[in-house]
Amino acid sequence: MEMQQGSERLACEGSPTGTTRTASNDFCSRSAGVNTSSKGLNFVEAVMVSFNSGLGPTLSVVAYAAMLSGSVGFLFVLFVATVTAIVEQQTLMRASVECNATTFQELCQRTPAWARQTTIWSGLIYLWACGGFYFDFLEAFFEGQLCPLLCASNGDVWLCQSRWSLSLPILLMIYVVCSPAELSGRLARGINITNMFVKTLVIAAAILKGFLTWRTKTETTSYVTWRPIGFFRVTSILMSSLANTGILPQLAADVQPALREKVTTWCPAIAVSMQSSVYVVVALVGYAALGSAVDLDLFKIYEEKYPDVLTSILQGSMALMIYFNLPLAILPCKSQVWNFFSADVSLAEAPWAMQVALTLFFSLSSIAVPTLIGDEAFGNLILTVASTTGVWMNLLLPAVILIYSRAPSDGRERHVWLMKVAWIVLLGVLCLIDGIIQMLEPQSSTRDPKLAQAKKPTSNGFRLKVGRFLVKPGENDAGFLRAEL
Incomplete structure (x- = not known):
């Protein structure tokens, strides 16, 4: 699982672009002090950022995943996905540190031009789409949950x-939460701590609700222990959340210099393991509570029944958890765009x-595009982005970084290195094929009867979106689920 430092060392000074890193371009010496020991993230904060970035709406889908693959099958698939995600995150974080990278453009100095450009634009499109999805989630929550409370006259204001x-x-809310220019600033630290608190609340409530539902239910339910036919789809769902590549270069840059080597090894291992542990408990408790009656959105079933x-x-x-995840999607985008203008100065x-x-x-743009093109078109856009750029960022990019690193000279280490590359490439190609198949399917089929759209017009014509989660392969940060409450 742990990557060998010597085998992964990247000769970034030999970048294909012909550029040479200078002291002024070394993020360790930037005058803003983003990475100085006094301002950089400590180890616990780094783990919190990684955990917060990875855990999102997928939390409400893991019980459905347990039903797809069976309870024991889910544990098996989750173990495989966890080990793979740890290797991927360690690869990208170590490459980020060794290349003094804060953006994907800097991370991919060692890769061919086509891979570098693919990563730059895939990262921007993918993370921006995450921001649009998060807005769609918040807008739906405001409309369905808060508007009836805030607008006393049945929505007539x-x-x-x-x-x-x-x-x-x-x-206004999104602008405020996305304003930090670094992860180690006071506002960003406050958001990180608050996000962790909110996630803890969600996790505790989900576990307690599942346990109470299981203990008090009177309906007869059935369970499946092992269902191999669902393994691949469950792998796609879990890897999309656990891989969590979007924030890694920024995270590696904002860690205290003395801790970077430790963080590149242990932060992915701890954060991904924490995330998987949460998924195990929430999935099995939710599946025990509902059995074969579990639907795609576990929390929606709790609300209705x-x-x-x-x-x-x-x-x-x-909704709060989604809101506080926004800066973890937008900050890497801002850093990358700023890098186009000034590669020697941090954001x-x-x-x-x-x-x-x-x-x-x-x-x-995260607000305007979903609002302008409408729900159906934005849903198609999300599917396309998640099935292409999402697969590249979460699965194929780590394999490319491994391929263009220095291969180990030792025979045994080289064999392990080749196995890692082959396994990650295989998963990436399979997810890419599955995503293309989904895009080619007739839209009217909705890809699953459980995912049928349910929309009801309100009295003023403002369409109320009723609890719907669409799972796409290769999705990030949050499993990159399209959620409309």
């Missing part, structure tokens, strides 16, 4: 008259006006 008016307060205070906590804290050192402009650009 201006705030609830259209998606555009409802988007204004969400835009077993409503109580815990379900309200789950819905509200889930934290950029002029204030440029930082504001970048934050506003990604906040506005």
Whole structure:
């Protein structure tokens, strides 16, 4: 599992671009102090960032995954996905440290031009789409849960008259939470701690709700222990969340210099293991509670069939969790775009006006595109992005980084290295093929009867979206689920 330092050393100074790193371009010496020991993230904070970035809406889908593969089958697939994700994250974080990289462009100095350009634009498109998906989630939550409370006259006030008016307060919220230019600043640290607290609340509520439902239910349920036919789809769901590549270069750059070697090895191992442990408990408790009756969105079933205070906590804290995940998708995008203008200066050192402009650009575009093109078109866009750029970022990119690293000279280590490359490439190709198949399927089939759209018009014509999760292969940060509550 642990990557051998000598075998993974990248000769970044021999970049195909012909550029040579100078002291001014070494992020260790940037005057803003992003990576100085006084401002850099400590080990615990780094683990929290990685864990927060990976754990998202997939949490509500793992019980369904346990039903697809069977309870024991789910444990087997999760173990394989966990080990693979740890290897991938260690590969990218070590490469980021060795290349002094804060962006994917810098990370891919050693790769061919086609791979470098593919990574740059795939990363931007994929992470921006994550931001758009998160807005769609928040907008749906505001519309379905908060508007009836905030708009006393059944939605007759201006705030609830259209998606555009409802988007204004969400835009302000997104701008504020996405404003940090580094992970080690005060605001970013506060967001990270708050995000961890909210996630803990969601996890505790999900486990407790599942246990209480299992103990008090009267319906007869059936269970499956081993269902190999569902293994591949469950692997796609889990790897999309566990791989979590989007934040890794930024995370490696913002860690205290003295801790980077330790973080590259242990941060992925601890964060991914924590995430998998949460998935095991939530999945098995939820599956035990509902059995064959479990649907794609576990929390939605709790809300519809077993409503109580815990379900309200789950819905509200889930929306908060998505909100606090936003900067972990947008910050790498801002860093990459700023790198186009100034490769020698970190985003934290950029002029204030440029930082504001970048934050506003990604906040506005994340809101405007879903609102302009509509739910159906945005859903198709999400499927396309997740099935292509998502697979590249989460599965194929780590394999490319491994391939263009220095292969171990020792025979045994070289064999292990080749096995890692072959396994990651195989998973990536299979997920890419599956994604293409999904895109080619007739849209009317909705790919699963359980995923049928359920929309009801409100009295003012503002369409209310009712609990729906669409799972796509190769999805990130959050499993890259399309969620409309």
